Structures are given as structure tokens and as C-alpha cells.
Amino acid sequence: MSVDRGPFARRRGREGPARAVAIAVLSSIVLFGAVGYAIVHAPNWPAVQQSFLDPEVFAESLPEIVAAFGINVQLFLIAEVLILVLGLVIAVLRSLPGPVFFPIRAMATVYTDLFRAVPGILVIYLLGFGIPGLDMPGVPNDPFFWAVVALTLVYSAYVSEVYRAGIESVHPSQEAAARSLGLSRFQALRYVIVPQAVRRVVPPLLNDFIGLQKDTVLVSFIGVVEIFRVSQNKESALFNFTPYLATAVVFLAVTIPLARLTDWLSARDRRRYLAGVAR
Amino acid sequence: MTSPAPAALRVEDLHKSFGPLEVLRGIDLTVSEHEVVCLIGASGSGKSTLLRCINLLEPIDAGRVSVEGEEITAEGVDTNRIRRRIGIVFQAFNLFPHMTVLDNVTLAPRKVLRRPVATAEAEGVALLERFGLADKRNEYPDRLSGGQQQRAAIVRALAMQPDLMLLDEVTSALDPELVGEVLGVIRSLASGGMTMLIATHEMGFARDIASRVCFLDAGVILEEGPPAQIFSAPREARTQQFLQRIIEAGRL
Numbered sequence: 001m002s003v004d005r006g007p008f009a010r011r012r013g014r015e016g017p018a019r020a021v022a023i024a025v026l027s028s029i030v031l032f033g034a035v036g037y038a039i040v041h042a043p044n045w046p047a048v049q050q051s052f053l054d055p056e057v058f059a060e061s062l063p064e065i066v067a068a069f070g071i072n073v074q075l076f077l078i079a080e081v082l083i084l085v086l087g088l089v090i091a092v093l094r095s096l097p098g099p100v101f102f103p104i105r106a107m108a109t110v111y112t113d114l115f116r117a118v119p120g121i122l123v124i125y126l127l128g129f130g131i132p133g134l135d136m137p138g139v140p141n142d143p144f145f146w147a148v149v150a151l152t153l154v155y156s157a158y159v160s161e162v163y164r165a166g167i168e169s170v171h172p173s174q175e176a177a178a179r180s181l182g183l184s185r186f187q188a189l190r191y192v193i194v195p196q197a198v199r200r201v202v203p204p205l206l207n208d209f210i211g212l213q214k215d216t217v218l219v220s221f222i223g224v225v226e227i228f229r230v231s232q233n234k235e236s237a238l239f240n241f242t243p244y245l246a247t248a249v250v251f252l253a254v255t256i257p258l259a260r261l262t263d264w265l266s267a268r269d270r271r272r273y274l275a276g277v278a279r
Numbered sequence: 280m281t282s283p284a285p286a287a288l289r290v291e292d293l294h295k296s297f298g299p300l301e302v303l304r305g306i307d308l309t310v311s312e313h314e315v316v317c318l319i320g321a322s323g324s325g326k327s328t329l330l331r332c333i334n335l336l337e338p339i340d341a342g343r344v345s346v347e348g349e350e351i352t353a354e355g356v357d358t359n360r361i362r363r364r365i366g367i368v369f370q371a372f373n374l375f376p377h378m379t380v381l382d383n384v385t386l387a388p389r390k391v392l393r394r395p396v397a398t399a400e401a402e403g404v405a406l407l408e409r410f411g412l413a414d415k416r417n418e419y420p421d422r423l424s425g426g427q428q429q430r431a432a433i434v435r436a437l438a439m440q441p442d443l444m445l446l447d448e449v450t451s452a453l454d455p456e457l458v459g460e461v462l463g464v465i466r467s468l469a470s471g472g473m474t475m476l477i478a479t480h481e482m483g484f485a486r487d488i489a490s491r492v493c494f495l496d497a498g499v500i501l502e503e504g505p506p507a508q509i510f511s512a513p514r515e516a517r518t519q520q521f522l523q524r525i526i527e528a529g530r531l
């Protein structure tokens with residue numbers, strides 16, 4: 001299949017890719033060089049360099065920070081599984097038809113509205129301090145537990161909306177075809193609509209995962225000793241902000257590959273969609 | 280004294296509106312067992328709507344639909360159970376794109392009739408073989424030609440062993456050279472005794488296959504009769520006009 005991209009494609013073809021790369025490199029050097037020059041010649045640069053970019057402090061704090069990141073990863077992985085399940089349940093509840101299910105739909109709607117409206121940090125505080133504060137017998141007071149609960153509640157609200165958009169993007173004729181074969185509404189959702197919806201929402205879901213990954217640092221406020229809390233401890237022990245830079249580097253190392261994966265998946269879906277249209 | 284066997288399908292005084300637009304204004308139609316009834320009429324005359332109402336995909340406003348004597352539009356009827364007995368094939372195929380052809384065919388037998396997987400697959404493969412699709416069983420729908428997709432959709436409906444098949448312009452989304460293979464399948468169903476109600480723009484096909492032709496106009500069945508009569512000596516002026524236009528368009 002050949003796609004005619006018009007006169008622009010032809011012009012770029014004549015210049016060749018090498019020239020395009022050269023232009024990109026040159027313009028990057030000029031821009032970043034100018035910004036870098038401005039920064040290192042700022043009046044207070046030496047002081048900032050010392051307190052944020054100290055190589056010794058970086059090297060000393062990095063191992064502990066990386067180790068503490070293990071807690072964030074655990075938190076993230078457990079919450080993620082719960083979020084994927086709870087988000088889907090809420091999305092399905094919200095798409096139940098008919099007046100009988102009105103109360104269920106209404107509850108699901110209130111849930112998504114509520115947890116998308118309240119800042120995540122407040123939910124973490126309220127659950128992490130409030131519930132253990134009640135001192136009820138049999139109720140856990142482990143901050144890690146409440147951190148998982150809080151992140152799950154907040155992110156499920158977002159993820160359910162992503163799923164719901166996916167469910168609504170499946171053409172109604174698919175449901176008609178399923179129902180016409182005698183499948184119940186639930187079976188049609190389960191076997192026909194949700195599987196197609198989930199395939200379509202993988203890129204936006206990954207996007208929410210990136211957000212969740214970063215928001216795991218918020219639970220340091222209720223006493224979970226994770227990467228941000230450890231870098232704070234390092235900062236006050238060493239009187240230097242470089243540990244935060246180390247933390248940022250750890251997040252970059254994890255998040256950028258995920259972001260590229262998301263882009264790649266979106267681009268692939270778009271190519272497939274275009275191929276389907278062109279057929 | 281024995282009462283005659285109930286009709287395979289009976290539609291009585293069926294009314295259906297979409298908002299202010301009254302599409303069906305009192306449809307009366309009977310299809311006997313093994314009969315093939317073709318529904319013709321202008322675009323927008325309500326053929327698809329009628330078929331969708333019969334399959335309970337659209338709620339009706341008034342009237343009743345009965346299948347083999349059982350009123351299916353009555354209050355409290357289990358629609359899932361009714362739809363198992365009525366197969367419908369759509370103009371746009373509506374295969375499930377995320378499943379192979381065989382999974383498309385066996386989904387309802389497995390999940391609705393609770394057939395064991397091996398049985399459902401054996402039956403599915405046999406049906407696909409009968410319609411020349413056995414070698415496509417593991418392909419996804421987007422790898423099939425339009426004609427193959429429509430035949431797969433027919434097989435999917437047949438896998439539920441319906442008493443009655445509703446076909447909604449099953450060839451109008453196909454390239455002309457693919458129409459024949461799908462019409463061939465329908466012919467073989469007809470000669471196998473399948474009861475069918477077929478909405479179609481293929482007048483030549485309707486003339487060949489139909490036991491009876493119904494002309495739908497302005498929300499009612501204006502005229503019905505054997506194809507020889509409808510196509511060569513229509514009584515109603517509107518039927519004559521409709522057929523005249525078809526002849527001018529070179530489709531008869």
C-alpha cells in the first residue's frame with residue numbers, strides 16, 4: 001500500500017534524512033547551549049551547584065534511595081492491579097442500562113465524581129490518619145495498607161472513566177449482534193464489548209499508570225518510608241538537596257521508557273486504524 | 280378437530296416510532312413454516328426497523344409479534360430465550376473483530392446453550408465446511424473478503440439452530456462480484472426448508488427465491504403476493520412506481 005503524502009513528502013525526500021538530522025542537532029545545540037550558558041553564568045550558580053548538584057552526596061545517597069524505591073514499586077504494583085479491576089467494575093456498573101439500575105449507576109457516578117474532585121493528598125491524609133485514629137478493633141493501622149487503599153480509590157475513578165470511554169467507543173451494532181445471538185446484556189459486555197474496549201484504551205491506561213507511579217511519593221506524608229521520605233531524611237542529614245535530584249533521576253529512568261512505550265502503542269493503533277480505513 | 284399449526288411468525292398491527300417519526304404504522308404479516316418471504320420497499324421505508332422489532336432489538340409501541348404461536352412481545356417474556364430461536368444477519372456483517380471466525384461462530388453455542396467447547400467447535404467447523412469457510416476458521420474477520428465475512432455471519436446465526444432467519448440486505452455492502460456467493464448460500468438455506476424473512480434490494484433474487492413478496496410503503500405492507508404477480512402485474516400505483524424506478528436503475 002502506498003500513501004501519497006503530497007508535495008511536502010516529496011520535497012523532504014529530495015533533501016534526504018541526513019540534512020534533517022543535521023538541522024535538528026544544530027538547533028538543539030544552539031538552544032540548549034544558550035540556556036546552559038545563561039544558567040552557569042547566573043550570579044548564584046556556584047551556591048546552587050553545591051547544594052543541588054554535589055556529586056559526592058549524589059553517589060552516597062543513591063543506593064539508599066534506589067532501595068527505598070522498592071516500596072514505591074510494591075505500592076504501585078499492588079494498587080495497579082486493584083485499580084484495573086475496580087475501575088472496570090465501576091465502568092461496567094455505570095453502563096448498565098434501564099431504570100432498574102438507576103441507583104447503581106448513580107452510586108458509580110457519585111464515586112467517580114467524588115474521587116476525581118477531591119485532591120489525592122487529602123484522601124491519603126483522611127484515610128491514613130483518620131481511620132487508624134478511630135482505633136477500631138480488627139482494622140489495620142499500617143500506613144502502607146491505607147496508602148494502597150487511598151491510591152486505589154483515587155485512581156480507580158480516573159481509570160473507570162477511561163474504560164467507560166472505551167466501552168462507549170465500541171459501535172452499538174456489536175452489542176446488537178451479540179444480543180441477537182441470545183447473549184444476555186452482561187454476556188455481551190463480558191465477551192464482546194469489554195474485550196474490544198480494553199484493547200483500545202491501553203495507551204490512555206498507561207498514561208494513568210505514569211501518574212500513579214509519581215503519586216506514590218504522596219504517601220510519605222502518612223509515614224510510609226519510601227523514596228521521597230528517604231531523600232528527605234538524607235537532605236536533613238547531609239544539609240544538601242542533591243538527594244532530591246537522585247530521586248528525580250530514578251523516576252526519569254522508570255517513567256521515560258513507559259512514556260515511549262505509550263507513544264509507540266498509540267502510534268501503532270493509529271497505523272492499524274488507518275490501514276483499516278484504507279482497505 | 281385439530282387446529283392448524285401456528286405460523287412460524289405472525290406480526291399484528293405493529294407500530295413503531297422514532298420520536299415524532301412514525302416508521303411502522305400497523306404492519307400485519309404472517310410467515311408460515313418453510314416459507315421465504317421477501318420484503319421490498321424504498322430506502323427508509325422501515326424494512327430494517329421491522330426486522331429489528333421482530334428480533335426485539337427495538338422496543339415496539341403497539342401491536343404484537345408471535346413466533347410459533349408464542350407472543351414474544353408480551354410483558355415479562357425472556358428476550359434472550361426468544362432471540363436464540365430467531366437468527367438475524369445484518370447488512371454490515373457485524374462480526375466480532377477480536378475473535379477468529381470459529382470463535383465468532385461458537386461463542387453463542389458455548390455461552391448461551393452451554394455446549395461443551397469440543398462439541399461447539401465440531402459443529403461450528405462442520406457448518407463452516409458446508410459454506411466453504413473451513414480453511415478460514417482461524418482467521419480474524421478483517422482478513423476475509425466481504426463475501427466471506429457475510430457468509431461467516433450467516434454461519435454464526437445458523438450455529439444457534441434458529442427456527443427463523445431474518446436477513447437484512449445482506450448483500451448491499453458487497454462488491455457486485457461477491458453478491459453471488461452470498462445469494463447462493465441463501466438459496467441453499469431456502470431449499471433446505473429454512474423459514475426466512477428477507478429484506479432485499481435484489482429484485483431478481485427476490486423473484487427467484489421468494490414464496491411471497493411484501494411491498495412496504497409509508498409504514499404499512501401495501502401489497503403482497505407471489506413474486507410473479509408482484510413483479511409482473513402489481514395492483515397498487517405505488518408498487519408500480521417503485522418497480523418502475525428499479526427497472527430504470529437497471530436492477531431488475
Ligand SMILES: Nc1ncnc2c1ncn2[C@@H]1O[C@H](COP(=O)(O)OP(=O)(O)OP(=O)(O)O)[C@@H](O)[C@H]1O
Nearest residue numbers: 297300302320321322323324325326327328329448
Ligand atoms: N434508531 C433510530 N433512531 C431514529 N430514527 C431511526 C432509527 N432507525 C431508523 N430510523 C429511521 O426510520 C426510518 C426507517 O429506517 P430503516 O432503516 O428501517 O429503513 P430501511 O427500509 O431499512 O432502509 P434501507 O433500505 O436504506 O436500509 C428512516 O427514516 C430512519 O431514518
Ligand SMILES: [Mg+2]
Nearest residue numbers: 326327328448
Ligand atoms: Mg435497512
